[in-house]
Amino acid sequence: MSALTLPSRPPGLLTARVQDPYPYFAWLRQHAPARADRKPGRPTVWQISRYEDVRALMTDGRLSKDPGRVPGYVPGPTGLNRHLVQADPPDHTRLxxxxxxxxxxxxxxxxxxxxxxxxxxxxxxxxxxxxxxxxxxxxxxxxxxxxxxxxxxxxxxxxxxxxxxxxxxxxxxxxxxxxxxxxxxxxxxxxxxxxxxxxxxxxxxxxxxxxxxxxxxxxxxxxxxxxxx
CATH class of the missing domain: 1.10.630.10 (Cytochrome P450)
Known part of the structure; x- marks a missing residue:
C-alpha cells in the first residue's frame, strides 16, 4: 500500500466530508489535531481528531455536552436538542x-x-x-x-x-x-x-x-x- 500524501492545507469541504472524509481526517491529525472553526456571530467549534485527545476530553468533568451551557445558545421551539446524548452527569447516568x-x-x-x-x-x-x-x-x-x-x-x-x-x-x-x-x-x-x-x-x-x-x-x-x- 502506498503512503498517504497529505496536502499542505485541508482538502475541499465537499470532497472531505461527504465523498471521501479520510484524507481530511488524516490532515487534521497531522497538521491541526485541535482545529478551531470560527464563524462570525456563532460560537467557536473545536474539531479534535486524535483518539487520545478525544478520549481525554470525553472524561474531563470541566467540559459539557449540554448545548444550553454554550453562551448565546438558543434552543429550538420543541427542545429537540435536549436528549440523552447531550446530557451531562448525573442526568446522563440516570437516563x-x-x-x-x-x-x-x-x-x-x-x-x-x-x-x-x-x-x-x-x-x-x-x-x-x-x-x-x-x-x-x-x-x-x-x-x-x-x-x-x-x-x-x-x-x-x-x-x-x-x-x-x-x-x-x-x-x-x-x-x-x-x-x-x-x-x-x-x-x-x-x-x-x-x-x-x-x-x-x-x-x-x-x-x-x-x-x-x-x-x-x-x-x-x-x-x-x-x-x-
Missing part, C-alpha cells in the same frame, strides 16, 4: 440506566429473527429490479423497521407518515425546515406515548413501554425527558 436495558445482548438476540426476516423480505424485492438505490430500497426501510421494533410502535402507526418523520430526524433532506422536523417529531412522540398509555402496554418489552412505565410509576424521568431521551 442511560433506563435506556440501556433495551440494548443488552439478550434483547438484541431476541430481535435477530425479526431483523433477518425483514432483511430477506427487502432483498427479495431488490432482486426484482435491475437497478436499485441501496439506501432507499434496503438500508432506510430496514432502519425504520428496526426503530419501530425497538420502540414498540403500534401497528396502526407503522405507516409512511411515521417513517417519513423518523427518517427526516435521522437523515434530513437538504432544504428541509428544522422547525418542521422538530414539530412533526414532537407530535409523533406524543401520539406514541399516548397510545402506550391508552393501550395498557406500559410494561411491554419494548423500549418506549418501559420508559413510559418508569415515568408513570416511579417518576424516574420527567414527561419532557420521556419525549426526548
Amino acid at each position: 442511560r440506566t433506563l435506556v440501556i436495558a433495551a440494548f443488552v445482548p439478550r434483547r438484541i438476540a431476541q430481535l435477530e429473527p425479526f431483523i433477518t426476516d425483514n432483511a430477506n423480505q427487502l432483498l427479495d424485492r431488490v432482486e426484482q429490479h435491475t437497478h436499485v438505490d441501496v439506501i432507499d430500497a434496503f438500508a432506510a426501510p430496514l432502519t425504520f423497521r428496526m426503530i419501530c421494533a425497538i420502540l414498540g410502535v403500534p401497528g396502526e402507526l407503522d405507516n409512511a407518515a411515521t417513517r417519513d418523520t423518523l427518517m427526516a430526524t435521522i437523515a434530513p433532506a437538504p432544504g428541509l425546515d428544522p422547525a418542521r422536523v422538530e414539530g412533526d417529531l414532537h407530535a409523533l412522540l406524543d401520539t406514541l406515548i399516548a397510545a402506550k398509555r391508552a393501550g395498557g402496554e406500559r410494561s411491554g418489552v419494548d423500549l418506549l413501554g418501559a420508559l413510559v412505565q418508569a415515568s408513570d410509576d416511579s417518576g424516574a424521568m420527567s414527561e419532557e425527558e420521556l419525549r426526548w431521551v
